[in-house]
Amino acid sequence: xxxxxxxxxxxxVKMGLFDENATVLxxxxxxxxxxxxxxxxxxxxxxAILAKMEEKGIVASDVKGxxxxxxxxxxxxxxxxxxxxxxxxGVLNIPEILHQYINVPVKANNDANVAALGExxxxxxxxxxxMVAVTLGTGVGGGIIIGGKILTGATGAGGEIGHxxxxxxxxxxxxxxxxxxxxxxxxxxxxxxxxxxxxAKDDAPSVLRSGEVSAKTVFDAVKAGDxxxxxxxxxxxxxxxxxxxxxxxxxxxxxxxxxxxxxxxxEILLSYVKPAFQKYVFYPCGKAEFKLATLxxxxxxxxxxxxxxxx
Amino acid sequence: xxxxxxxxxxxxVKMGLFDENATVLxxxxxxxxxxxxxxxxxxxxxxAILAKMEEKGIVASDVKGxxxxxxxxxxxxxxxxxxxxxxxxGVLNIPEILHQYINVPVKANNDANVAALGExxxxxxxxxxxMVAVTLGTGVGGGIIIGGKILTGATGAGGEIGHxxxxxxxxxxxxxxxxxxxxxxxxxxxxxxxxxxxxAKDDAPSVLRSGEVSAKTVFDAVKAGDxxxxxxxxxxxxxxxxxxxxxxxxxxxxxxxxxxxxxxxxEILLSYVKPAFQKYVFYPCGKAEFKLATLxxxxxxxxxxxxxxxx
Numbered sequence: 300x301x302x303x304x305x306x307x308x309x310x311x312v313k314m315g316l317f318d319e320n321a322t323v324l325x326x327x328x329x330x331x332x333x334x335x336x337x338x339x340x341x342x343x344x345x346x347a348i349l350a351k352m353e354e355k356g357i358v359a360s361d362v363k364g365x366x367x368x369x370x371x372x373x374x375x376x377x378x379x380x381x382x383x384x385x386x387x388x389g390v391l392n393i394p395e396i397l398h399q400y401i402n403v404p405v406k407a408n409n410d411a412n413v414a415a416l417g418e419x420x421x422x423x424x425x426x427x428x429x430m431v432a433v434t435l436g437t438g439v440g441g442g443i444i445i446g447g448k449i450l451t452g453a454t455g456a457g458g459e460i461g462h463x464x465x466x467x468x469x470x471x472x473x474x475x476x477x478x479x480x481x482x483x484x485x486x487x488x489x490x491x492x493x494x495x496x497x498x499a500k501d502d503a504p505s506v507l508r509s510g511e512v513s514a515k516t517v518f519d520a521v522k523a524g525d526x527x528x529x530x531x532x533x534x535x536x537x538x539x540x541x542x543x544x545x546x547x548x549x550x551x552x553x554x555x556x557x558x559x560x561x562x563x564x565x566e567i568l569l570s571y572v573k574p575a576f577q578k579y580v581f582y583p584c585g586k587a588e589f590k591l592a593t594l595x596x597x598x599x600x601x602x603x604x605x606x607x608x609x610x
Numbered sequence: 611x612x613x614x615x616x617x618x619x620x621x622x623v624k625m626g627l628f629d630e631n632a633t634v635l636x637x638x639x640x641x642x643x644x645x646x647x648x649x650x651x652x653x654x655x656x657x658a659i660l661a662k663m664e665e666k667g668i669v670a671s672d673v674k675g676x677x678x679x680x681x682x683x684x685x686x687x688x689x690x691x692x693x694x695x696x697x698x699x700g701v702l703n704i705p706e707i708l709h710q711y712i713n714v715p716v717k718a719n720n721d722a723n724v725a726a727l728g729e730x731x732x733x734x735x736x737x738x739x740x741m742v743a744v745t746l747g748t749g750v751g752g753g754i755i756i757g758g759k760i761l762t763g764a765t766g767a768g769g770e771i772g773h774x775x776x777x778x779x780x781x782x783x784x785x786x787x788x789x790x791x792x793x794x795x796x797x798x799x800x801x802x803x804x805x806x807x808x809x810a811k812d813d814a815p816s817v818l819r820s821g822e823v824s825a826k827t828v829f830d831a832v833k834a835g836d837x838x839x840x841x842x843x844x845x846x847x848x849x850x851x852x853x854x855x856x857x858x859x860x861x862x863x864x865x866x867x868x869x870x871x872x873x874x875x876x877e878i879l880l881s882y883v884k885p886a887f888q889k890y891v892f893y894p895c896g897k898a899e900f901k902l903a904t905l906x907x908x909x910x911x912x913x914x915x916x917x918x919x920x921x
Contacts, residue, residue: 475893548773549771
């Protein structure tokens with residue numbers, strides 16, 4: 300038996316063919332055609348799967364199912380209920396549309412949740428069943444796994460930890476229109492915000508004063524011992540640790556798995572988050588471990604396949 | 611078939627006999643004997659159940675099981691793993707001990723979680739399956755139900771929302787030794803803290819300046835139109851709304867069910883929490899409803915019975 304894992308992004312759709320042992324047999328991408336409300340995206344996905352089946356000599360009865368991750372709020376029935384602005388989609392049922400082309404089981408969920416499931420299945424969270432995946436990218440995303448299952452939430456917005464209110468004194472608006480969200484400090488753009496504010500505060504010397512300021516240059520400077528960069532990393536760590544302590548008091552996970560572009564800084568990033576987490580966490584929740592995500596951009600296709608292959 | 615619901619508290623153990631239709635046929639209490647590490651508590655429970663069975667002519671094969679709620683962190687196997695200081699208990703397995711006296715299935719969980727399940731089964735959360743129960747008593751407790759099941763957490767501390775860090779500028783310690791926990795403002799004692807600080811700030815007239823200050827007198831004064839009391843209620847609402855907005859971003863519930871002694875103030879309490887919640891919540895999570903708990907002190911025995919009778 301085989302499963303397909305499909306990770307729909309704003310630019311490309313990543314796809315993977317898996318066997319039942321979680322081995323990825325093939326992976327490839329197709330462009331995400333967003334014109335006309337993204338009406339071609341799911342038909343394109345179905346056609347790509349049918350073409351791959353023909354190429355590999357796989358018949359429908361050999362396919363256990365297709366798992367799909369998509370950027371937006373997806374409910375338990377696989378209906379995109381909102382938030383898929385990056386695809387041009389309104390409300391639509393993902394399994395229903397794919398079933399017009401191919402008659403195998405289809406399951407869909409939010410892309411961040413699916414990536415979390417992937418990390419639990421074959422990545423940084425392997426061996427755990429209560430996990431919070433934290434994606435530090437352009438924004439801060441999250442995916443929560445409880446007892447091995449995605450916590451989808453009432454409106455598909457479970458695990459949206461980037462929008463926990465964390466700072467009462469913020470004056471700039473978050474993308475969500477509120478002020479003081481975790482995402483405003485712990486994302487790649489958030490780190491740049493913290494860096495620019497710190498650099499503007501005084502004239503303390505820093506390598507960050509020349510050249511581009513990014514999450515990467517900040518953590519590179521931290522590794523080089525730049526004192527200003529260390530202060531920025533401490534601020535970042537304090538905000539993220541405070542936010543994750545709140546998450547821990549709610550779902551009491553075994554492990555936090557930190558991924559996304561910012562996490563490429565590596566273990567040094569965790570060294571700023573863990574002490575802050577301990578500062579704020581309710582002690583019975585303080586045993587939570589911190590791991591780095593390991594699947595990178597493949598977390599989505601792994602997690603999508605896990606929707607089908609895992610339990 | 612019958613089920614027993616057992617709610618172990620620091621002073622009394624509340625017990626209920628239920629039929630399969632969730633009707634409570636009998637309820638009674640026994641004292642909680644805490645001496646010698648609370649070693650008599652579970653044997654007392656078993657004996658009380660056996661006596662009730664004899665009284666009612668019920669044999670073991672007619673008993674579907676015994677559900678138990680206990681104050682502390684209880685893991686999925688029913689082991690009290692810690693925090694049961696009010697009972698004198700260390701680590702012990704609740705089903706194992708009860709099985710020494712009576713051979714029927716036993717399930718145990720934290721008392722706040724069990725009360726949450728009770729409210730979902732037969733109380734303010736009836737008809738919902740994704741729910742957060744909030745208990746505003748001496749402290750602030752919580753219980754989270756996802757897909758009809760208790761979110762226990764890795765160490766039995768799921769739903770401990772009273773210890774979400776919510777205020778960076780607190781100088782007093784919470785019971786948990788951290789500073790700025792939700793519990794420090796939204797519990798009965800927290801409301802008294804807010805009231806005393808407000809009264810000390812200036813000489814504004816208030817009925818609260820004479821007589822005892824308690825959560826009840828504050829909300830009574832709010833109902834009487836006392837301006838200072840209204841300001842205290844707004845502060846309380848702001849803290850609780852902010853905390854519950856964080857919870858909503860994590861688990862995206864359909865409903866919050868507010869119980870505990872403070873909730874006796876009634877709907878007026880919700881009128882201070884809901885606007886603050888909307889101020890802070892991530893909009894896809896903003897549809898969560900607010901209800902008052904309806905089972906009062908019986909939530910524990912109902913929820914304990916639900917551990918056995920529900921799914």
